[in-house]
Every structure is written in C-alpha cells, then in structure tokens.
Amino acid sequence: xxxxxxxxxxxxxxxxxxxxxxxxxxxxxxxxxxxxxxxxxxxxxxxxxxxxxxxxxxxxxxxxxxxxxxxxxxxxxxxxxxxxxxxxxxxxxxxxxxxxxxxxxxxxxxxxxxxxxxxxxxxxxxxxxxxxxxxxxxxxxxxxxxxxxxxxxxxxxxxxxxxxxxxxxxxxxxxxxxxxxxxxxxxxxxxxxxxxxxxxxxxxxxxxxxxxxxxxxxxxxxxxxxxxxxxxxxxxxxxxxxxxxxxxxxxxxxxxxxxxxxxxxxxxxxxxxxxxxxxxxxxxxxxxxxxxxxxxxxxxxxxxxxxxxxxxxxxxxxxxxxxxxxxxxxxxxxxxxxxxxxxxxxxxxxxxxxxxxxxxxxxxxxxxxxxxxxxxxxxxxxxxxxxxxxxxxxxxxxxxxxxxxx
Amino acid sequence: xxxxxxxxxxxxxxxxxxxxxxxxxxxxxxxxxxxxxxxxxxxxxxxxxxxxxxxxxxxxxxxxxxxxxxxxxxxxxxxxxxxxxxxxxxxxxxxxxxxxxxxxxxxxxxxxxxxxxxxxxxxxxxxxxxxxxxxxxxxxxxxxxxxxxxxxxxxxxxxxxxxxxxxxxxxxxxxxxxxxxxxxxxxxxxxxxxxxxxxxxxxxxxxxxxxxxxxxxxxxxxxxxxxxxxxxxxxxxxxxxxxxxxxxx
Numbered sequence: 001x002x003x004x005x006x007x008x009x010x011x012x013x014x015x016x017x018x019x020x021x022x023x024x025x026x027x028x029x030x031x032x033x034x035x036x037x038x039x040x041x042x043x044x045x046x047x048x049x050x051x052x053x054x055x056x057x058x059x060x061x062x063x064x065x066x067x068x069x070x071x072x073x074x075x076x077x078x079x080x081x082x083x084x085x086x087x088x089x090x091x092x093x094x095x096x097x098x099x100x101x102x103x104x105x106x107x108x109x110x111x112x113x114x115x116x117x118x119x120x121x122x123x124x125x126x127x128x129x130x131x132x133x134x135x136x137x138x139x140x141x142x143x144x145x146x147x148x149x150x151x152x153x154x155x156x157x158x159x160x161x162x163x164x165x166x167x168x169x170x171x172x173x174x175x176x177x178x179x180x181x182x183x184x185x186x187x188x189x190x191x192x193x194x195x196x197x198x199x200x201x202x203x204x205x206x207x208x209x210x211x212x213x214x215x216x217x218x219x220x221x222x223x224x225x226x227x228x229x230x231x232x233x234x235x236x237x238x239x240x241x242x243x244x245x246x247x248x249x250x251x252x253x254x255x256x257x258x259x260x261x262x263x264x265x266x267x268x269x270x271x272x273x274x275x276x277x278x279x280x281x282x283x284x285x286x287x288x289x290x291x292x293x294x295x296x297x298x299x300x301x302x303x304x305x306x307x308x309x310x311x312x313x314x315x316x317x318x319x320x321x322x323x324x325x326x327x328x329x330x331x332x333x334x335x336x337x338x339x340x341x342x343x344x345x346x347x348x349x350x351x352x353x354x355x356x357x358x359x360x361x362x363x364x365x366x367x368x369x370x371x372x373x374x375x376x377x378x379x380x381x382x383x384x385x386x387x388x389x390x391x392x393x394x395x396x397x398x399x400x401x402x403x404x405x406x
Numbered sequence: 407x408x409x410x411x412x413x414x415x416x417x418x419x420x421x422x423x424x425x426x427x428x429x430x431x432x433x434x435x436x437x438x439x440x441x442x443x444x445x446x447x448x449x450x451x452x453x454x455x456x457x458x459x460x461x462x463x464x465x466x467x468x469x470x471x472x473x474x475x476x477x478x479x480x481x482x483x484x485x486x487x488x489x490x491x492x493x494x495x496x497x498x499x500x501x502x503x504x505x506x507x508x509x510x511x512x513x514x515x516x517x518x519x520x521x522x523x524x525x526x527x528x529x530x531x532x533x534x535x536x537x538x539x540x541x542x543x544x545x546x547x548x549x550x551x552x553x554x555x556x557x558x559x560x561x562x563x564x565x566x567x568x569x570x571x572x573x574x575x576x577x578x579x580x581x582x583x584x585x586x587x588x589x590x591x592x593x594x595x596x597x598x599x600x601x602x603x604x605x606x607x608x609x610x611x612x613x614x615x616x617x618x619x620x621x622x623x624x625x626x627x628x629x630x631x632x633x634x635x636x637x638x639x640x641x642x643x644x645x646x647x648x649x650x651x652x653x654x655x
Contacts, residue, residue, distance in 0.1 A: 348494040351454050352508040352564060353482035366498025
C-alpha cells in the first residue's frame with residue numbers, strides 16, 4: 001500500500017479544506033468514498049478491468065493537489081455545482097461505480113463540480129465546448145467531476161478538450177463524468193486529448209440512457225503519456241441506442257488503455273462500438289470491451305469492433321472484446337484485428353515516388369479515417385482530419401482560432 | 407539508357423533470374439515474352455526495387471546511375487514507372503491525394519516547388535481527358551471499386567501524370583477486353599516521346615499490334631534465350647514456345 005499511503009495521508013490533512021471549499025452534495029459522499037479507497041487501495045493488474053495498466057505506478061510521484069477555484073460563469077446550460085439550478089443529490093455519484101478505486105478517490109478529493117444541464121425539450125444552438133488546460137511548473141494533480149443531465153426530449157453536442165502546455169511537468173488528472181440521458185435525448189459528446197508525454201489521465205465515464213435516447217461518445221487520444229479511459233453505458237429504456245468510438249494514436253512510450261462496458265438491461269436497444277489504434281515506436285495500446293446482454297434484453301443488436309495497426313515492431317497491442325449474453329433473441333457481433341501496414345500498398349506508393357515516411361502517413365491516416373468519418377458534427381470532423389494528419393506527421397498543432405493558444 | 411548485366415535474383419530463397427543481359431536505349435521499345443514462371447515479373451519488380459526480391463549478382467544502371475543502390479522512390483524520381491499487373495487498392499487514400507503526393511515528391515526531387523492546388527487540378531483534368539478516365543474515379547480511394555479495365559486505365563493515367571522516361575508495362579493487357587486494350591495502348595502511344603523507352607511484358611501478340619516493339623526477347627527459366635525483331639511475337643502467337651525450347655535442347 002505504498003502509493004496509496006500518500007493519498008490516505010493527503011486526505012487526512014486536506015479533507016477539512018476540501019470540504020470547506022466544496023458543496024454539501026459532494027461532501028455528503030466524501031467520507032464513504034474515502035473509506036472505499038482506503039480499504040481497496042489502487043487496483044492491481046489482477047483486477048480484471050485494470051489488467052493492462054499499472055495504476056499504482058502512475059500515482060506514485062508526489063503530486064501537489066490543485067485546490068484552486070474554477071471560474072465558471074453561470075451561463076445557460078453550464079454551471080458549477082454550487083450554482084446548480086436543480087437539486088443534484090438524486091444524481092451525484094449515483095450511476096458512477098462506487099466500488100471503483102479511481103472513482104472513489106475522485107469522489108473523496110474533488111472539491112468542485114461542473115454541471116451541464118439541458119432542460120426538457122431544449123436544443124442548444126451551438127455545441128458546448130469545455131477546455132481543460134494544464135499549465136504550471138510543479139507536478140500537480142487535478143480531480144475533475146462532471147455531471148451531465150439532459151432532460152426528456154433535449155439535445156446537445158459537447159466537445160471536451162484536454163490540453164497542456166509543452167513542455168509540461170508531471171500532471172495527473174482523474175475525471176469522473178456521470179451522464180444521465182432521459183427519454184428521447186440526443187447527445188453527441190467528444191473528448192479530445194492533446195497533452196504531453198508527462199501527463200497521465202484516468203477518466204471514468206458513466207452513461208445512463210432512457211427510452212428512445214441516442215448517444216454518441218467519441219474519445220480521441222492524440223497526444224499524452226498515460227491515457228486510461230473507462231466508459232460504462234447502461235441502456236435502461238427501450239429503443240435506446242449508443243455508439244462508442246475511439247481513435248487512439250500512440251508513439252514513443254505512450255500507453256493508451258480503453259475499457260468499456262455496455263449493459264443492455266431492457267429489450268430492443270442497439271449498441272455499436274468502433275475503436276481504432278495506430279501505435280508506433282514503443283507505444284502500448286489496450287482495448288477491452290464487454291457487451292452484457294441481460295435476460296430480458298431481447299431483440300438486442302450489438303456490433304463491437306476493435307482494429308489496430310502496429311506501425312513498428314516494438315509497438316504492442318492487447319485486445320479483448322467480450323460478449324456475455326443471457327437473452328436468446330439477440331444479434332451480437334464482435335471482432336478485433338491487429339495488423340501491420342499493408343506492404344503491397346506501401347510498395348505501390350513508393351513506386352510512384354512517394355517517400356516512405358509520407359506513404360506511411362497516408363496509410364495510417366486512411367486507417368483512422370473510418371473513425372473520424374462517423375463524427376456527426378461537421379466542423380469538428382474537418383478539424384480532426386487535420387489534427388490526425390498533423391499528428392501522424394509529428395507536428396504539434398496550435399489551434400489558430402483559439403485565444404488560449406495565442 | 408537501361409543496362410542490365412548478368413542479373414541474378416531470387417524470391418523466398420528460390421533463384422528466378424539466372425543471368426539476364428539486356429540493354430534498352432532511349433526511345434526503344436522491348437517486348438519480353440515467355441512462359442509462366444519464366445521470371446518476367448521478377449525482372450520488372452527487380453528493376454523498380456520491390457523489396458520482396460533479392461538481387462544476388464549482377465548490375466543494373468540507368469542513365470549511368472547504379473540503380474540497385476537506389477531506393478524504390480528514388481528510382482521513380484529518376485523516371486522509372488511500372489504499370490502493375492495487379493494494381494493495388496488503397497482504401498481511405500483518395501486518388502487526388504495519392505497523385506498530389508506522387509507528383510510533388512517527384513518535383514521536389516527535381517528541385518521544383520510543389521504545384522499550386524489549382525495547377526495540380528488542371529494537370530489532373532488534362533491527363534484524365536488524355537487517357538479517358540472518369541472524373542468520379544478521382545474522388546474514390548485508389549483503385550477501390552474500380553473495374554479491371556478502369557484499374558489498368560488508371561495505371562496509364564498515373565503514367566501520364568508522372569511523365570516517366572522508362573516505362574514497364576507488366577501484363578497490362580491481361581484481363582482487358584479488345585476495346586479497353588486499344589484505349590490503354592493508344593493512351594500509352596500518346597504519352598510517348600522520342601526519348602521514352604519501354605519494356606512490355608505480355609503473353610500475347612495483341613498488345614504489340616498497338617504498341618510496336620523494336621525488339622522481342624524470349625525469357626525462359628530465368629534467361630533471355632532469343633532476341634529478334636517484332637516478327638518473333640507473331641511466330642510465338644502462332645506456334646507457342648515449344649519450338650524455341652526444342653532449339654535450346
């Protein structure tokens with residue numbers, strides 16, 4: 001319990017300050033969550049859902065805890081928990097898996113929360129964009145907490161960017177995001193990570209869907225050090241639909257671990273998953289995705305695909321698609337592939353005079369195109385084509401239209 | 407000028423070329439005919455630098471340069487082009503992006519600036535019309551969803567875009583009907599200049615009716631065993647290779 005010890009001590013020292021700066025709805029869950037963490041510690045690689053990532057090692061450095069206040073100007077749809085227009089108690093820390101150590105630690109240490117709330121039948125005209133920017137010179141950790149609540153019949157497009165200044169010190173982020181979609185909700189949510197090799201991210205996303213809701217969640221890992229993204233989806237209303245997309249580009253010593261669980265709890269729901277990885281140098285990728293179809297979830301349709309390209313001989317990919325089905329009238333497919341760049345295509349391009357590095361970039365880009373193609377929000381899709389291509393060319397990108405980059 | 411001397415090559419440990427000598431002067435067209443497995447495709451792949459084939463002995467020079475010391479893409483920049491027997495499909499890479507990368511890489515090797523987008527599209531349009539290839543194919547991925555004839559025509563289109571000085575047509579006639587064959591051959595003839603040389607690999611006289619060779623070589627078991635004028639192709643068409651094999655034994 002070495003790595004855990006400093007967090008246990010930290011909590012004992014800082015709990016009072018955290019509690020003072022936080023709000024009752026968060027404080028109500030805090031001690032119990034700490035109890036879970038204290039008892040379990042960090043998950044070892046014997047814990048099934050953490051078998052591809054050494055969590056304790058990532059948390060071992062001595063990080064300072066960021067207790068700064070978020071400057072959230074209450075605006076329509078975006079609030080800090082303190083300014084919430086609704087009672088959060090029925091939602092906060094309810095669909096998150098309290099037995100997950102990372103979620104427990106986040107619940108114990110997070111002092112502020114971000115709420116995105118879209119009232120019944122409202123459709124915000126513009127997408128909601130949240131930028132999380134890591135800046136500073138000392139090793140720091142952030143514990144982010146987000147609740148997204150979409151009332152019946154509402155729609156939203158949400159883009160979340162994780163960025164960091166280059167170069168950066170060691171940064172560690174945990175994120176717990178609970179997404180509650182009531183009946184007939186349409187949500188498109190994108191998470192784009194562009195940080196540095198010294199950044200670690202542990203993200204746990206929990207999505208609950210009501211009847212006739214349609215959710216698309218895409219997680220795009222372009223730059224980072226250690227990226228761990230867990231996403232659990234609970235399909236609880238009939239005819240609900242979820243699409244999970246993942247685009248992971250790893251080079252050097254990057255480690256990218258996506259872990260998903262989709263629970264079909266009621267009949268006639270649909271789920272689609274497509275995760276693609278391109279790994280270069282000594283990068284390591286892992287994908288484990290489970291589709292669980294419960295006894296009553298007849299007429300379920302589900303497609304899970306994980307396709308991976310190892311562009312160097314030292315890159316490693318672990319892939320584990322899983323189906324667990326207790327209903328008898330379902331249509332479920334899953335498949336995964338790990339391959340190398342198509343050598344005949346490469347030779348064809350070289351014969352036309354395309355230099356090898358350029359040919360490899362074109363092929364990697366083409367491979368990833370399938371995930372980017374399914375992004376609905378056009379300006380983001382166009383932007384990601386550019387970002388992904390620049391990533392393969394090894395260029396860092398400043399977003400020319402963003403005031404933070406200037 | 408391409409000069410091949412005592413070329414030996416193998417693939418997967420098996421020796422295929424067993425001493426090829428061949429000189430192709432500027433402006434000359436040489437046809438290579440031979441039985442299946444004689445080494446025709448190996449010869450063309452070795453010239454362009456396919457890494458699957460290993461040269462064990464001999465030399466190839468192209469305009470005085472040691473071709474075997476050059477990378478595949480450098481050989482392309484020097485002006486060597488191969489029309490593939492089976493053109494490769496590249497899902498996700500559009501014809502336009504593929505051609506732009508190829509044309510600009512060649513220009514860069516020649517010390518020229520990359521083409522401006524408008525000039526590039528104009529060049530595409532001109533060459534497309536020259537070889538009669540449909541605009542809609544240009545928006546697709548390379549060779550994906552192309553018919554057999556469209557793929558072969560696309561090879562000639564790429565040749566038009568890259569303006570090579572030495573072309574290899576590796577069984578460009580296979581899988582083509584008579585009309586498609588004529589269009590492809592006419593396209594090639596339009597592109598030829600007085601300096602362009604070519605090596606045409608074929609099983610049939612048919613293609614040579616359209617593209618007149620100066621020399622016809624017969625390749626059997628990894629060696630060129632007979633070299634004559636264009637009339638040799640007609641004789642092979644009528645009588646096959648057995649009489650040549652009989653001469654050898």
